[in-house]
Amino acid sequence: MIPxxxxxxxxxxxxxxxxxxxxxxxxxxxxPLNVFEQHLPQKKKEDLSLYPYVIIQLNExxxxxxVSSEDIKIMFIIGIFDNDSxxxxxxxxxxxxxxxxxNLTLNPLVNRKFEMNYPIKWTIxxxxxxxxxxxxxxxxxxxSTFSRQDVEELI
Numbered sequence: 001m002i003p004x005x006x007x008x009x010x011x012x013x014x015x016x017x018x019x020x021x022x023x024x025x026x027x028x029x030x031x032p033l034n035v036f037e038q039h040l041p042q043k044k045k046e047d048l049s050l051y052p053y054v055i056i057q058l059n060e061x062x063x064x065x066x067v068s069s070e071d072i073k074i075m076f077i078i079g080i081f082d083n084d085s086x087x088x089x090x091x092x093x094x095x096x097x098x099x100x101x102x103n104l105t106l107n108p109l110v111n112r113k114f115e116m117n118y119p120i121k122w123t124i125x126x127x128x129x130x131x132x133x134x135x136x137x138x139x140x141x142x143x144s145t146f147s148r149q150d151v152e153e154l155i
Contacts, residue, residue, distance in 0.1 A: 004058070006143070013107075019032070023081075038058060058074060059073035059074060061073070070142070071141070074140075075136055078136065080096070097122045122135065
């Protein structure tokens with residue numbers, strides 16, 4: 001199974017999960033959550049329209065033996081804009097984290113090929129970079145490996 005199929009399936013899922021939600025962007029407009037694969041797209045110097053966003057990033061893969069499943073680490077990187085003077089944008093990041101982790105817990109399969117394993121780890125970026133707030137989620141996904149082709153010849 002190709003890890004980018006998992007990444008694409010997660011993008012489709014998150015777009016559906018957040019389809020009816022809007023968030024503030026730096027122009028103080030209510031906009032949908034942007035979902036990107038691997039990186040933010042290139043932007044012009046003053047373009048802040050990428051906020052709010054979630055990046056679904058392939059991090060690493062591990063396969064211990066030829067018959068074990070491959071484990072794929074996926075990171076979700078969240079970035080939002082909140083210029084409220086209370087400086088509490090981390091709350092919106094936490095809500096997004098909760099919505100994603102709840103959805104993944106209730107529906108741990110993607111494309112009927114990839115299964116989420118535990119633990120799920122999340123974090124809030126602790127540096128003060130207001131009005132921008134960030135967080136992340138780390139997940140591990142199991143994918144079945146291919147069957148050996150040379151076994152038939154040995155039987």
